[in-house]
Amino acid sequence: MAAVIECGADIDTTPENHMSLKKTLSSASPLTLRIVAECSVTKARACDLVLPHCTVSTPVFMPVGTQGTLKGITVDQLEGLGCQICLGNTYHLGMRPGPDLIEKANGLHGFMNWKRNLLTDSGGFQMVSLVELSEVTEEGVKFKSPYDGKEILLSPEKSISIQNSLGSDIMMQLDDVVSSTVTGPRVEEAMHRSIRWLDRCIAANKNPDKQNLFAIIQGGLNADLRKTCLDEMTKRDVPGFAIGGLSGGEEKDDFWRMVTLSTDHLPREKPRYLMGVGYAVDLVVCVALGCDMFDCVFPTRTARFGSALVPWGSLQVKHKQYAKDLQPIDPDCKCPTCKRHSRAYLHALFKSDTAAMHHITIHNIAYQLTLMRSVRQSIVEGHFPEFIRTFMKRMFPSRDQYPSWAVDALASVNVTLE
Numbered sequence: 001m002a003a004v005i006e007c008g009a010d011i012d013t014t015p016e017n018h019m020s021l022k023k024t025l026s027s028a029s030p031l032t033l034r035i036v037a038e039c040s041v042t043k044a045r046a047c048d049l050v051l052p053h054c055t056v057s058t059p060v061f062m063p064v065g066t067q068g069t070l071k072g073i074t075v076d077q078l079e080g081l082g083c084q085i086c087l088g089n090t091y092h093l094g095m096r097p098g099p100d101l102i103e104k105a106n107g108l109h110g111f112m113n114w115k116r117n118l119l120t121d122s123g124g125f126q127m128v129s130l131v132e133l134s135e136v137t138e139e140g141v142k143f144k145s146p147y148d149g150k151e152i153l154l155s156p157e158k159s160i161s162i163q164n165s166l167g168s169d170i171m172m173q174l175d176d177v178v179s180s181t182v183t184g185p186r187v188e189e190a191m192h193r194s195i196r197w198l199d200r201c202i203a204a205n206k207n208p209d210k211q212n213l214f215a216i217i218q219g220g221l222n223a224d225l226r227k228t229c230l231d232e233m234t235k236r237d238v239p240g241f242a243i244g245g246l247s248g249g250e251e252k253d254d255f256w257r258m259v260t261l262s263t264d265h266l267p268r269e270k271p272r273y274l275m276g277v278g279y280a281v282d283l284v285v286c287v288a289l290g291c292d293m294f295d296c297v298f299p300t301r302t303a304r305f306g307s308a309l310v311p312w313g314s315l316q317v318k319h320k321q322y323a324k325d326l327q328p329i330d331p332d333c334k335c336p337t338c339k340r341h342s343r344a345y346l347h348a349l350f351k352s353d354t355a356a357m358h359h360i361t362i363h364n365i366a367y368q369l370t371l372m373r374s375v376r377q378s379i380v381e382g383h384f385p386e387f388i389r390t391f392m393k394r395m396f397p398s399r400d401q402y403p404s405w406a407v408d409a410l411a412s413v414n415v416t417l418e
């Protein structure tokens, strides 16, 4: 197991490396990454990510809130589950109630009464995915407000200004988002524009001593474009990096290759956030590929359809087979839902009351957080490869059901599944 390493402490101090040392020491970002342990087989690592509101143990899954709340769960419950960081949605919050009111309420922390860390997105992704009438120019993303039809320009400066008002611990740069299934010159244009917009976001940040700005690596599924983007963005002194533009319907084989290419080129001493990933298998594999942070609406969204996440996949509470089943969702789960309620009760409740969704949401978030804690513990204790094998065996009834992309991705980091 590796000793605790302070950010930048292991940097070579020979003259040729003096510039990079100086660059690291000059960054006064409100973020420190301490590497607690590195897996000796895979690229996985366990870190303490020290942020303004508390220290986050990584690898970490970050649940997604929309309008300052997570659908189906309160801030107290989220805290009770041990969540150290969650996401706020800039697009929704920027539109309604608006950044001025939230600033008056002492930022999004005060508005939500959430005492731990918050990460806000740039607002750009929602615009492209939710608003049909959006147009991207060098200035920014132009779109019509779905609330009053007014034309609005979300520029890199505007996105950072809103996120400064929200007061999040981690802000995301505005990037030029193209679907991961798009190919051709548009991908290259978006990649270069994202680099220019990163510089504008860095310049616009009014609170660099309190709020961390993360860059987002783009380049679609093209390895050369990804590398160019990685080369350029890692020259900037930002506190962390996200891998963007994936998890949008591309082939899983392309997905993991782009992830591992990115982690190969990202600096070891900074956090790596893989955006939009939340399926259990994807989380475990991408930790092995070297990612530290993840977010996804999947666990909360799927809960609203009655799907509970379990170590053997998912359990559909609505199915008839659970009508008389007095076991909890997962007998090994220690969440408040599993401690108090049976499958039969949730099945009956689902027919008449939205409270069922609430109970399943709590269970699903607890599942994600517990999974990541177990992953971390296995990295710290030095048996992450064994953890992966046990996890896969439980998730899939037989070896021939293992997804081939996961088998290949794990083989690339020296883990063979038997």
Ligand SMILES: [Zn+2]
Pocket (backbone or CB within 6 Å): 329, 330, 333, 334, 335, 336, 337, 338, 339, 363, 366
């Ligand atoms: Zn549970």
